[in-house]
Amino acid sequence: MSEPLLPPIGMLAELTHRCPLQCPYCSNPLELLKANRELDTQTWLDLFSQAADLGVLQVHLSGGEPTLRRDLEQLIAGLSARGVYTNLITAGVGIAEGRIEAFAEAGLDHLQLSFQGARPATTDRIGNHRGGHEKKLETARRARAAGLPLTINAPIHRHNIEEVPEFIDLALSLGAERLEIANVQYAGWALTNRDQLMPERAAVDRQAEIVAAARERLTGIMNIDFVTPDYFAIYPKPCMGGWARDAFMVAPDGTVLPCHAAQTIPSLSFERFGPRSLAEIWTDSPAFNAFRGTDWMQQPCRSCERREIDWGGCRCQAMAIAGDAAATDPACAKSPIHARMAMLIDEAQRAAAVPSNDEQFVYRRIGVVTEPA
């Protein structure tokens, strides 16, 4: 181990895979879990308590759609009692009257609301949910009225990249303090739909200019986080801030994972909370230790001056494109197969040029891909 094991700071809790939307780039795994596989209230509360003991300071409550959990108020209150900062990540459709106020009362610190488009027709089409946009606007208003700070999350791909200026106006008009312009990461459902989602290079360049100008103009008014598109990058992202370095996530059934897509790495097996404590998993799990630090790295990562900046990039992207989870993330210009990224962009453009292919999304649904027994 090249550095001492640090306690985790952040945790993403995927409370459920159930969701009223069917976004074709969902970061959930293709094998979605049904409600009967979800942890019960008390188990989540125990897990949160162990997380706080371990050093977790922020918990992101996500899904699926976390507000489908009827015990969400209780879960927020449990975290709040331990001083853990709570962030609710919601699609904002179908939240019953009075619940957002109840979340705020339970101690919720912050709400992140996704918009699939800046225009109603885009939001409704991408999420495959009629009337979704209007419901989201109402959720934003209720969150602000309840005194909650608001982040608008905009996942970006070919079908809404031209709406980036409108996303900025939308977030301002809703009183958001933060806007995430988050280019889709091609794992999970987004990998399945990659050809349908990949933007054109010219649109990506325009987007970068628009975001840079808006950041300048909106300094002190609204923060814009820009998640750049990997396939167009020179250096990879330090995925999760480094594998099992300061954050982790928990799936609805209590499986503890270093990242969203970790289960796509076939050589790893993951442990569930319950049979083992969170501290045991964080410290001892072979899957967590597999890519920790820098000792696992191959060349060119091993001798790269950026190895403790990028941490090798994304292990799942290395798996998906290089076929080796320990390879350099192909998003990196130093990867021997970096040129493959440009080829995949071109392939996607060619596929999109065939009119019958465009917008033929594989929508995210439970049961599209069969659950393992």
Place this chain on the structure above:
Amino acid sequence: MMALRERALVSSRSVPSLPKHVRIQYDPVRQAFAVLSPEKVFWPNDISLDILRRCDGRSTVGHIIADLAADYDAEQEAVAADIIAFLQEWSDKLLVKL
């Protein structure tokens, strides 16, 4: 609502405070003070903490400068620019209200 939002600039008469969703909290695991905010955790050094703790919604920046200069046994003129620059940066990140 949009028209009301503009960048706040720090002056000696500003009265800074921490918004409700930004809090200073002692972390017993790391034995250090953290600033918790939406999506981010900061680990301020002692001087930054001394400034942030004085952002109580009552003290002016002028008072904070005088108070810190006295505590650090420094001339006000010597610390004023750094304190104002710090508060402007935190205000620009929307972590301090003016």
